[in-house]
Amino acid sequence: xPSFVGRVCVNCVxxxxxxxxxxxxxxxxxxxxxxxxxxxxxxxxxNQREAEFKxxxxxxxxxxxxxxxxxxxxISGGTDSSYMAYLAxxxxxxxLVVHFDNGWNSELAVKNIENILSKLxxxxxxxxxxxxxxxxxxLAYLKAGVIDIEAITDHAIAGTLYKLAGKHNIKxxxxxxxxxxxxxLPNAWVYNKQDHINIIDIHNKFGTIPLxxxxxxxxxxxxxxxxxxxxxxxxxxxxxxxxxxxVQQILKDELDWRDYGGKHYESIFTRFYQGYxxxxxxxxxxxxxxxxxxxxxxxxxxxxALKELGEPIYDFEQLKTDKEFVLKKLGLSEKKFEDIMxxxxxxxxxxxxxxxxxxxxxKWLKPLKPILSSIKRK
Numbered sequence: 001x002p003s004f005v006g007r008v009c010v011n012c013v014x015x016x017x018x019x020x021x022x023x024x025x026x027x028x029x030x031x032x033x034x035x036x037x038x039x040x041x042x043x044x045x046x047n048q049r050e051a052e053f054k055x056x057x058x059x060x061x062x063x064x065x066x067x068x069x070x071x072x073x074x075i076s077g078g079t080d081s082s083y084m085a086y087l088a089x090x091x092x093x094x095x096l097v098v099h100f101d102n103g104w105n106s107e108l109a110v111k112n113i114e115n116i117l118s119k120l121x122x123x124x125x126x127x128x129x130x131x132x133x134x135x136x137x138x139l140a141y142l143k144a145g146v147i148d149i150e151a152i153t154d155h156a157i158a159g160t161l162y163k164l165a166g167k168h169n170i171k172x173x174x175x176x177x178x179x180x181x182x183x184x185l186p187n188a189w190v191y192n193k194q195d196h197i198n199i200i201d202i203h204n205k206f207g208t209i210p211l212x213x214x215x216x217x218x219x220x221x222x223x224x225x226x227x228x229x230x231x232x233x234x235x236x237x238x239x240x241x242x243x244x245x246x247v248q249q250i251l252k253d254e255l256d257w258r259d260y261g262g263k264h265y266e267s268i269f270t271r272f273y274q275g276y277x278x279x280x281x282x283x284x285x286x287x288x289x290x291x292x293x294x295x296x297x298x299x300x301x302x303x304x305a306l307k308e309l310g311e312p313i314y315d316f317e318q319l320k321t322d323k324e325f326v327l328k329k330l331g332l333s334e335k336k337f338e339d340i341m342x343x344x345x346x347x348x349x350x351x352x353x354x355x356x357x358x359x360x361x362x363k364w365l366k367p368l369k370p371i372l373s374s375i376k377r378k
Contacts, residue, residue, distance in 0.1 A: 002309035012292035018186035077112035080176030109266035140206035159217030178237035180297035197354035
């Protein structure tokens with residue numbers, strides 16, 4: 001039987017492992033209602049979606065005329081990014097494909113990326129993070145006891161994509177985020193990926209080496225690339241009828257793609273983090289959010305989700321292998337790691353947090369606010 005915490009939604013499989021969950025008189029949780037609101041607000045009606053998709057593709061192509069690339073996209077080898085690359089090829093886009101290598105790629109991820117790019121014939125630029133710095137930040141987050149260790153990877157990916165888009169004069173970043181498979185994710189389980197102030201403070205308190213090469217994407221950078229350079233991010237998968245099972249079959253048939261068995265499990269650290277650290281220390285099983293989204297979007301039934309939740313979150317032998325590998329790569333002894341796991345979780349808000357305003361984060365910029373605020377997008 002699935003392991004639940006407290007009350008469970010009668011429509012999806014979210015439970016009180018989200019401390020802020022609420023239920024109506026019928027037992028339906030706030031996440032189900034919020035999904036409907038997001039879908040209504042952000043998804044173009046299905047009968048208009050194809051036309052809107054074609055309009056966006058045409059706009060990207062028009063604005064990219066005369067350039068080597070008309071868009072940029074990140075690829076991990078997972079379902080969403082792989083299909084995004086497939087769509088780009090089918091619609092005659094000319095993307096610069098970027099892979100962010102933080103040192104945790106699985107062999108299958110590497111193989112998937114190789115297969116995809118050999119079939120699609122796109123240019124690939126791989127950004128390899130400074131491993132010693134990245135390891136130091138990951139260790140700092142583990143020692144700090146905060147929940148969203150993956151925030152540093154997501155932050156660095158955003159910084160890398162925007163900087164490369166600026167370098168190559170590319171106006172569009174294609175993102176694989178989509179409503180129908182990713183909309184539900186409790187705020188208590190994650191943290192703001194854009195908050196570089198939080199990253200810096202956690203590292204200042206628990207890190208051991210200076211960060212000279214980490215691709216921070218702070219408020220000034222966002223202002224520069226989004227406002228001044230006019231770079232836009234498009235969640236392209238929201239403009240198609242996106243069905244996860246059907247997409248995975250297309251990827252298998254046409255790109256020799258193989259499934260990882262879990263969302264974002266193309267990364268060994270992510271697999272260990274979601275499969276062991278989150279449920280063991282934070283009592284969080286992210287499968288509940290992922291499956292609940294698929295229930296709300298009509299891609300699976302609640303019974304199918306319950307059956308999947310009844311399966312072990314981690315294969316025992318795989319866990320042993322991954323744990324040994326992760327601890328060795330991070331330079332942690334078994335005892336040190338277990339001591340960290342036994343410590344009480346600490347909220348991100350116990351550390352400095354960014355406001356999102358460059359004028360609050362960089363006080364010396366306040367006199368320049370009227371000038372900077374007048375900058376228009378090109």
